[in-house]
Amino acid sequence: MPLQSSPHTQDRMPVSRLMQWVLLATLPGALALFVFFGWGVLINLLLCAGFALAFEALILWLRDRPIKATLLDYSALVTAVLLGLSLPPLLPWWMTILGIGFAIVFAKHLFGGLGFNPFNPAMVGYVLLLISFPAQMTAWLPPQSLAANPASLWETLHFIFTGSGPAGETIEQIRAGLDGFTMATPLDHFKTNQGLGFRTEEILDSPVYGGLAGVGWQWVNLGFLAGGLLLAFKKIISWRISLAMLIGITVMAALLWGVDTDAFASPLLHLLSGATMLGAFFIATDPITAATTRKGRWIFGLGIGALTILIRTFGGYPDAVAFAVLLFNMAVPTIDYYTRPRVYGHQKSGHKKAGHKKFGEKS
Amino acid sequence: MPPDAIRLHEFPGGVHPPEHKSESSETPIAALPLPELLSLPLTARSGPTTPLVEVGETVRKGQLIAEGKGAISVHLHAPTSGTVEGIRELPLPHPSGLTGPCLLLRADGEETWEKLPPLDWRTEARQILLDRIQDAGIAGLGGASFPSHIKLAITAPVDTLIINAAECEPYITCDDRLMRERAAEIIEGTVIAKTVLGCERVILGIEDNKPAAIDAMREAIDTAEVTVEIAVVPTKYPSGGEKQLIQILTGQEVPSGKLPVDMGIVMQNVGTLYAIKRAIVDGEPLISRVVTVTGEAIDRPGNYEVLLGTPFSHLLEETGAGTYSQLIMGGPMMGFELEDPAMPVIKATNCLLAPAPGELPRQGVELPCIRCGACANVCPASLLPQQLYWFARAGEFDKAEEHRLMDCIECGACAYVCPSDIPLVHYYRYAKSEIRTRFLDRLKADHAKERFDARNQRLERLKQERKERHKKAQEARLKQARDKGELDEKKASIEAALKRVEAKKARQQDPASPAPGADKES
Ligand code: SF4
Ligand code: SF4
Numbered sequence: 001m002p003l004q005s006s007p008h009t010q011d012r013m014p015v016s017r018l019m020q021w022v023l024l025a026t027l028p029g030a031l032a033l034f035v036f037f038g039w040g041v042l043i044n045l046l047l048c049a050g051f052a053l054a055f056e057a058l059i060l061w062l063r064d065r066p067i068k069a070t071l072l073d074y075s076a077l078v079t080a081v082l083l084g085l086s087l088p089p090l091l092p093w094w095m096t097i098l099g100i101g102f103a104i105v106f107a108k109h110l111f112g113g114l115g116f117n118p119f120n121p122a123m124v125g126y127v128l129l130l131i132s133f134p135a136q137m138t139a140w141l142p143p144q145s146l147a148a149n150p151a152s153l154w155e156t157l158h159f160i161f162t163g164s165g166p167a168g169e170t171i172e173q174i175r176a177g178l179d180g181f182t183m184a185t186p187l188d189h190f191k192t193n194q195g196l197g198f199r200t201e202e203i204l205d206s207p208v209y210g211g212l213a214g215v216g217w218q219w220v221n222l223g224f225l226a227g228g229l230l231l232a233f234k235k236i237i238s239w240r241i242s243l244a245m246l247i248g249i250t251v252m253a254a255l256l257w258g259v260d261t262d263a264f265a266s267p268l269l270h271l272l273s274g275a276t277m278l279g280a281f282f283i284a285t286d287p288i289t290a291a292t293t294r295k296g297r298w299i300f301g302l303g304i305g306a307l308t309i310l311i312r313t314f315g316g317y318p319d320a321v322a323f324a325v326l327l328f329n330m331a332v333p334t335i336d337y338y339t340r341p342r343v344y345g346h347q348k349s350g351h352k353k354a355g356h357k358k359f360g361e362k363s
Numbered sequence: 364m365p366p367d368a369i370r371l372h373e374f375p376g377g378v379h380p381p382e383h384k385s386e387s388s389e390t391p392i393a394a395l396p397l398p399e400l401l402s403l404p405l406t407a408r409s410g411p412t413t414p415l416v417e418v419g420e421t422v423r424k425g426q427l428i429a430e431g432k433g434a435i436s437v438h439l440h441a442p443t444s445g446t447v448e449g450i451r452e453l454p455l456p457h458p459s460g461l462t463g464p465c466l467l468l469r470a471d472g473e474e475t476w477e478k479l480p481p482l483d484w485r486t487e488a489r490q491i492l493l494d495r496i497q498d499a500g501i502a503g504l505g506g507a508s509f510p511s512h513i514k515l516a517i518t519a520p521v522d523t524l525i526i527n528a529a530e531c532e533p534y535i536t537c538d539d540r541l542m543r544e545r546a547a548e549i550i551e552g553t554v555i556a557k558t559v560l561g562c563e564r565v566i567l568g569i570e571d572n573k574p575a576a577i578d579a580m581r582e583a584i585d586t587a588e589v590t591v592e593i594a595v596v597p598t599k600y601p602s603g604g605e606k607q608l609i610q611i612l613t614g615q616e617v618p619s620g621k622l623p624v625d626m627g628i629v630m631q632n633v634g635t636l637y638a639i640k641r642a643i644v645d646g647e648p649l650i651s652r653v654v655t656v657t658g659e660a661i662d663r664p665g666n667y668e669v670l671l672g673t674p675f676s677h678l679l680e681e682t683g684a685g686t687y688s689q690l691i692m693g694g695p696m697m698g699f700e701l702e703d704p705a706m707p708v709i710k711a712t713n714c715l716l717a718p719a720p721g722e723l724p725r726q727g728v729e730l731p732c733i734r735c736g737a738c739a740n741v742c743p744a745s746l747l748p749q750q751l752y753w754f755a756r757a758g759e760f761d762k763a764e765e766h767r768l769m770d771c772i773e774c775g776a777c778a779y780v781c782p783s784d785i786p787l788v789h790y791y792r793y794a795k796s797e798i799r800t801r802f803l804d805r806l807k808a809d810h811a812k813e814r815f816d817a818r819n820q821r822l823e824r825l826k827q828e829r830k831e832r833h834k835k836a837q838e839a840r841l842k843q844a845r846d847k848g849e850l851d852e853k854k855a856s857i858e859a860a861l862k863r864v865e866a867k868k869a870r871q872q873d874p875a876s877p878a879p880g881a882d883k884e885s
Contacts, residue, residue, distance in 0.1 A: 003460070003702060005789035007775030008716075009380060009533070009695040009723045012737075015730055015782050073730065115731030115783075238736065287735040292749060294739075336750070343767040344374075344606060344744040345619035 013236070019074030021236050022282065025227035026081055029278060032223035033085060036143040036216035039156040040089025045081060047093060048100045052080035055104040063109065075114045079103055082122035082282055086275060086322070087129075088140045090151070090159045090171060095133055099125040119329045120289045123322040130317065138318065140185045141175055143216030146207055186214025187274045188318040190265050199262045213272035221277040228281020237285035240294065241301040245280040246271065248305020256313060270309060279308070279321035289329045296332075296339035304328050369566065369594040372614040374607045376741040377599040378776045380533045380696065382572060387657040388536035390665040392544055395681050397470050401442055401672030402707040404455050405429055406463035412439050414466055420447045423477040425648050428466065431500070437510045437710075438500035442650040442670035445470040456675075456692055456706040458699040465707070468672065479646035484555045492559050492643060499642030500649045505603075505632030506693065508711040511639065514629060521562045522627040525612060526553060526636065528569040528576070529596060529603030532694030535714040537653040538633045540666040542569075542576035545637060546583035552636035554589055555643055560629055565591045568608045572598045600696060601774040605630055607743050619770055634713075654678070654712055659719035660687035669708050676704040678715055687717035688725065695723055696775045730783040738777035738787065744770050748777035752787055755794035760801065763794050771795075833864050 013021075033041045056076040060067045083100055103125030111117040130137045144150045151159065151174050158166045165174065184192065186208050193203040212218045232239040253267035270276060275283070284290060284304050291300035304324045311320030328335075405412050412429035422428055422441040429439040448467040455463045482495055497512035505527060526549075530538040542549060557565055567584075569577055577595060584591045596602050596611050606617050609628060617623055623630055634652060641647045650671055657664040662683030669678065675690065691698040693714055708715075738748035746767055754763035771791050778787040840860050 003700040004689070004726045005786050005792070006693075006698060006773075007696045007779050007788065008689070008691055008698065008700070008718075008725075010779050010781070010784070011378070011380060012780050012782050012784070014784070015733055018733075018735070018782055069728065113731065115733050287733050290734070292734050292736045292739060293747065297736075336747075340747060340766070341739075341745040343619070343746055343770050344610070345616045345621075345770060346767065347618075 015075070016073050018236055019078050021231060021234060022078050023074065023081060025231045025236075026085065026224070026282065028222075028226045029220055029224035030081075030085055032216075032220040036145075036220065037089045037141050038144055038151055039153045040091075040141070040151070040160065041085075043156060043160055044087045044089065044091065044096055045084035047096045048080035048084035048087075049077055051097050051100045052076045052104055055101050056109075059105055059109045063113075065113070070114070073114065076104060076108075079108065079121045079125075082120075082278075083125050085278060086122070086126050088137060090139065090141065090156065090174065091129075091136055092163055093160050095129055095136060096160075099129045101125075102128050115288055117288060118332070119326055120283055120286050123283060123325050123329075126322045127326060130322070134317075138184075138188060139171060139175060140188070142208070146215060147174075147176070184208070185274065185318065186217050186269065187265075187312060190269070191312070191318045194263065200265065201262070209269075213269045217274070218272040221272040224277035224281060228277060231281060231285075237281060238287070238290070238297050240297040241285045241290055242280045244298045244301025245284050245305040245308075246276075246301075248302040248307075249276060249280075249309055250305075252306040252309035256309065264313060270312070274312070274319040275321040276308075279304070279325060283321065284325055284328075289325075289332065291332050291335045291339070293336055293339040293341060295341075296335040299335050299339065300328055300332065303331070369592050369612060370614075371594060371596060372611055374602070374610045374743050375745050376743045376776060377601065377607075378741050378779050379598070380600055380779065382598070383534045383657070384536050384539070384572065387534070387655050387664045387666060388539050392540050392653055392666045392668055394668050395673070395678070397443060397472060397474075398670070398673045398677040399470060400448070400674075401445075401468040401470065401670060402453060402465045402674065402705075403428070403439055403442070403468060403672040404453075404463055404465050404707065404709060405439070405450070406455065412436055414450060416447050416466075418447050418449050421445070421471075422447060422468070423475045425477045425479075425650060427498075427500075427648075428468075431497075431510070435510050435513060437502045437512075438498065438648070439466075440500055440648040440650050441468060442672050443468070443470045444473045444475045454703055454706060456701060456709055456712065460702060479642070479648065481646045482643045484558060484643050489559055489561075492555065495643055496559075496639060498648070499638070501635065501638050501642055502649070502710045503632055504634035504638060504652055504710060504713070506697075506711050506713060508709075511631070511635055514624075514631070515556060515559045517560070517624050517629065519624055520627060521560045521624065521629050523564040523566060523613075523629070524553070524557050524560055524562050525608065525628060525630040526565065526567040526591070526633060527603060527605070527608055527630050528567055528573075528580070528633045529608055530573070531570060531598070531600045531603035532696055532698075532714075533600075534657050534716055535655050535694045536657075537655045537666050537713050539573045539576045540655075541633055541637060541653055542573070543579045546576075546579040547586065548640045549580070549633050549637050550583045550587045550589065550591070551644065552638070552640035553591065553631075554587065555639055556629075556631055556636060557589075562627075562629070565589070566612055567591050567593045568596055568602075568612055569593070570598045570602060571595045600776065601743055601772070604743065604772055604774060606772060619767070649710065652708070652710065652712065654708060655714040656682045656717075657714065658687060658717040659722045660685045660717040669712075671708055671710060673708045674705050675701060675708065675715055678708070679704060679717065684717050686720060688720040688722065689718065691716040691718075696779065697773065726786055727784045729785050732781075732783055732785060735782060737780045737782060741776040741780050743774060743776065744772060746771055748787055751794070752785060752790050755790040758797075760794055760798050764798060768794055769798070837861070837864060 053071060053076055056071060057067050060070055080100055083103055087096060103121040107119055107121035107124035108117050155165050189206055189208050190203055208214055228242060231237040232242060249270050250267045253270040256264040257266050284301060291297050307324035308320045311323055411433055412431050414429045416422055416428050424441055424444045426441045427438055428441050431437045446469050448469045450464050450466050452462050453465040455461055484492055493512050493516050501511040502508040528538055528542060553565060567580060581593060594612055601607055602611060609623055610616055638649050651668055653666050654669045655666050656678050690701040690704060692701050692712055732749050732752060734749055742748055750766050751763055751768050773788050775788050781787060837860055
């Protein structure tokens with residue numbers, strides 16, 4: 001047995017266990033999605049999970065890497081679940097597979113695999129689909145309670161695998177609300193009507209809103225918040241990033257709202273809509289693609305939050321967490337470089353090169 | 364007595380590994396039966412020594428057997444009486460796994476002492492005390508083994524002596540036991556060190572997990588009527604690191620690349636202070652030390668007074684060792700694995716840890732870094748261990764240096780928490796040694812270049828001088844010829860002279876043509 005270098009003891013949570021905790025923590029939010037949006041959520045998750053493992057195994061085999069050990073680190077499953085939870089419930093099966101394939105093969109393995117990928121793979125897959133198929137990717141169902149024709153398991157399967165219902169229904173029919181109109185997500189609805197010149201008050205009159213924010217969506221967000229708090233409490237994710245992102249969202253939304261309550265959505269609506277909580281606790285906190293320094297994590301989170309609101313409000317897509325995360329993923333090396341902590345025995349913080357002396361140089 | 368009113372400061376990071384102290388801390392320090400054969404490395408951590416005895420010679424206990432030669436090496440004394448059996452190249456108890464010459468001493472069981480005359484530190488001159496500390500071969504017993512006579516001989520003004528009694532490594536209790544049982548002697552050694560340093564302030568830094576030792580030390584301090592501030596610091600690894608303890612006690616940081624003494628602080632470990640007292644008051648050189656022998660594989664764990672040179676295998680036998688997964692000299696956080704139980708106890712040995720299989724998790728498969736930042740959260744030096752790791756791995760040593768790799772104290776806290784099981788400290792040691800090697804190479808290259816340039820200049824100068832000489836000689840001959848007025852012969856003479864000059868030139872220039880790299884002259 002080769003001699004081992006110190007330390008000879010450890011107290012760590014192995015990567016696989018970290019990932020298992022993340023999976024576990026998605027349960028409340030996933031359950032809420034399932035309750036409000038039906039079987040499609042489950043089918044998307046299963047499709048993503050199955051194909052993520054298959055793609056991962058294939059690529060590992062091609063790269064001549066240990067297959068079983070890597071599959072058991074659960075990282076591919078986490079990517080699958082995060083993407084699966086972000087997809088609209090009736091997305092055609094091949095789009096789902098394309099998304100997860102792109103996430104695993106390109107976003108993860110072409111960069112060198114786990115630990116080497118600069119971008120969050122699930123978000124890369126998501127954005128690829130969103131840009132390529134904007135219509136399908138924004139075609140969310142109304143919450144079951146508001147739907148005129150809630151899709152049964154059989155109908156859902158039919159839609160996902162054939163593109164239409166068992167009796168030839170179109171997706172628009174399934175998306176109809178009780179009032180007969182096609183229903184959008186709370187953010188989408190807000191954006192569209194804002195564009196049409198409606199005032200906030202009038203927009204919020206729609207049945208998609210109710211309670212704290214959007215019907216269904218508020219519970220989904222609260223579910224992810226609950227799971228996220230568990231992860232933060234277990235120190236599995238960096239609470240700084242999550243908190244910073246929520247602060248970024250709140251502050252930016254409040255600023256706009258303060259300027260004109262009639263034209264913009266309230267911070268609360270933003271906090272409990274779309275991918276806010278999923279993003280704050282499960283996506284921005286992906287350690288591999290996030291900033292690593294303490295200060296850097298604050299900047300990273302604040303930036304994502306603020307940018308999310310800006311794109312949601314002024315951009316072309318109703319939600320923006322994925323774009324904001326990817327943009328800040330890109331900024332991570334710079335953020336990390338300029339936020340290095342001051343090292344013991346040094347006057348200046350790390351990035352100020354003035355204090356840097358080579359080993360052996362006289363001071 | 365002043366109240367314990369030191370304001371404590373916190374150092375960033377740190378970890379709380381399971382302490383495992385009670386296994387060894389509850390029994391008194393015990394003696395061990397004499398080993399038959401002792402092996403005394405002549406190359407200590409601090410430098411080489413020259414043996415002063417012949418093979419076959421009989422030596423007495425405490426006799427000087429090897430002299431420290433280097434600037435920072437310490438003397439070596441016979442730990443017991445016996446016969447010098449030989450000097451052999453053997454593996455040394457050192458993380459490098461190197462071998463070195465070891466003096467083998469066969470004990471005769473007589474234990475006939477040869478002590479030094481006791482000194483009265485109250486009246487003796489400072490230099491006499493320093494000489495004695497050197498003569499007694501005292502080196503820091505906390506692990507770094509720096510010669511004490513050099514540390515205490517400092518002429519820069521020192522205002523604070525810190526007694527390092529933190530003992531923050533898990534499992535190790537030798538300082539704890541020593542304080543509980545021999546507090547008065549430690550305090551006497553402290554007063555001696557304080558006298559030699561001429562400092563005002565003495566602080567005892569001790570972790571709060573050693574209440575019995577704190578009581579014993581407090582009592583000894585009261586009895587001796589000396590002023591020692593007792594700072595009970597919260598238990599957190601690595602509070603016993605020199606830099607960290609200074610930060611806890613003073614709120615100041617040792618500037619990078621400087622030593623505590625540059626801030627007017629000298630730190631001594633309790634074991635060293637005890638050894639200083641023995642050397643001066645009792646005339647005993649450093650020939651033994653207290654070693655914690657512990658781990659689940661040990662039947663009778665505890666602290667033992669062990670002669671230097673005692674093979675670890677002797678310790679294992681005498682304490683009833685069963686099956687162990689590995690042998691570690693030092694603690695689980697910073698100790699190193701011993702390759703061979705036949706290696707001897709040296710001055711730096713504070714602990715022999717023999718964990719039973721499964722007691723300590725062994726290094727598993729190294730997974731990719733997931734940049735979780737757990738390592739940065741626990742680093743007491745506020746480094747970014749994962750970035751250092753990336754740079755070390757990629758061979759980007761300049762970047763590693765820029766990220767302050769050289770300020771890493773190798774405490775192992777980062778690797779202790781890494782979820783990917785990356786042996787981070789191993790990477791840092793490798794990168795540091797690369798950086799040191801490159802620095803030395805650079806030095807050598809600079810040196811070689813200087814020598815090469817100097818040689819070229821010298822050759823150029825010689826050539827010029829030769830030219831001058833020839834010109835002068837030629838002129839002289841011409842003048843001679845002119846003076847004699849032998850105009851007819853003049854031409855012939857000049858020609859002959861020129862020919863001679865040319866021939867000589869050709870002869871001389873050939874071997875003098877510069878050959879780079881073949882310089883053997885300087
Ligand atoms: S603890 Fe290990 S896995 Fe986490 S950032 Fe540090 S080196 Fe990477
Ligand atoms: S070994 Fe070095 S990098 Fe790791 S925690 Fe200790 S000082 Fe920091």
